[in-house]
Amino acid sequence: MMKPMIGLLGAALLASACTTTGNTERNAAGGAALGALAGAALGAVSGDVGVGTGAAVGAVVGGGVGAVKGCREDGGCGASAPNRRQYYDERAGRYYYYDSGSGRYYWENGAPR
Incomplete structure (x- = not known):
């Protein structure tokens, strides 16, 4: 067993x-x-x-x-849906997320960080 x-x-x-x-x-x-x-x-x-x-x-x-x-x-x-957990960048005052497929960070509007 x-x-x-x-x-x-x-x-x-x-x-x-x-x-x-x-x-x-x-x-x-x-x-x-x-x-x-x-x-x-x-x-x-x-x-x-x-x-x-x-x-x-x-x-x-x-x-x-x-x-x-x-x-x-x-x-x-x-x-x-892909994981779009967002993080906050205090200096920029904007949210961003990590795309595990590409290994890159992007702003919430999709532009590279």
């Missing part, structure tokens, strides 16, 4: 290692931790599955959900 879980976790780690912002990794780790806690609690309460198995299944499910959430925050994974 544990060998397939380890394989799935390894594959999820490799798939999430290709981002530059860290949202995917951070959300995957947080989701895995919360999923493990919830799975362990459910496993202890139910008595049928066991604490260890519940924690392992919860970690895999939570890690996957967290990774997808982080990827969508970055504008990937099939998100409907």
Whole structure:
């Protein structure tokens, strides 16, 4: 039972290692931790599955959900619109955003920063 879980976790780690912002990794780790806690609690309460198995299944499910959430925050994974999170430049008094596709910064009107 544990060998397939380890394989799935390894594959999820490799798939999430290709981002530059860290949202995917951070959300995957947080989701895995919360999923493990919830799975362990459910496993202890139910008595049928066991604490260890519940924690392992919860970690895999939570890690996957967290990774997808982080990827969508970055504008990937099939998100409907690209991530246009804006930042404020106090000196210029204008907003700008980072385009992860080109690796460049742009003012909110689309002009290069």
